Amino acid sequence: DAGVTQSPTHLIKTRGQQVTLRCSPISGHKSVSWYQQVLGQGPQFIFQYYEKEERGRGNFPDRFSARQFPNYSSELNVNALLLGDSALYLCASSLFLTPNTGELFFGEGSRLTVL
């Protein structure tokens, strides 16, 4: 079975541009979460979606938005890119939201570089 897949794997943008990152969860998983990992730090929570509804949002500006589609895949959009948005963006999926079934499985990430 395929794991969590993310695209693109690497991309370079310039300040002020917009970017869309894509994620396909493990088959059967209904929850998708997005994390940002700056070099040398642990991942920071951005968003969580379950059954196409936003179920959580981290401390990120409104330039960050996301959505989940009927097939449970998800997109993360970042507008008006800043140099500080350069990071590895990780997508994670889980079967449900409850802790006892809530083991998170991560994809390989999308490496965004903003010049």
Next chain:
Amino acid sequence: KQEVTQIPAALSVPEGENLVLNCSFTDSAIYNLQWFRQDPGKGLTSLLLIQSSQREQTSGRLNASLDKSSGRSTLYIAASQPGDSATYLCAVRMEEYGNKLVFGAGTILRVKS
């Protein structure tokens, strides 16, 4: 606000040595704790998940313990191998119905052959 700290920040050991990685958290009201491995430039691989009601979990050469009341978890790696070289991250889950994890900064492990 939950804060997760991992000590040491980096560790270099000879092959075959047993080692312990430490994780501490400030708020003991967690639902579970998960240990991950991350290879350079890659995503996270889940190693072990410990529910708040459990004391430890084992998988092969890995054993993770959880002392929720003291806000501590340890990851024990037995008979380390060069292939174990990676960054190890611990993360705690604070919400009953949510997938927000709070991560530590990780321990960079190098196992020398």
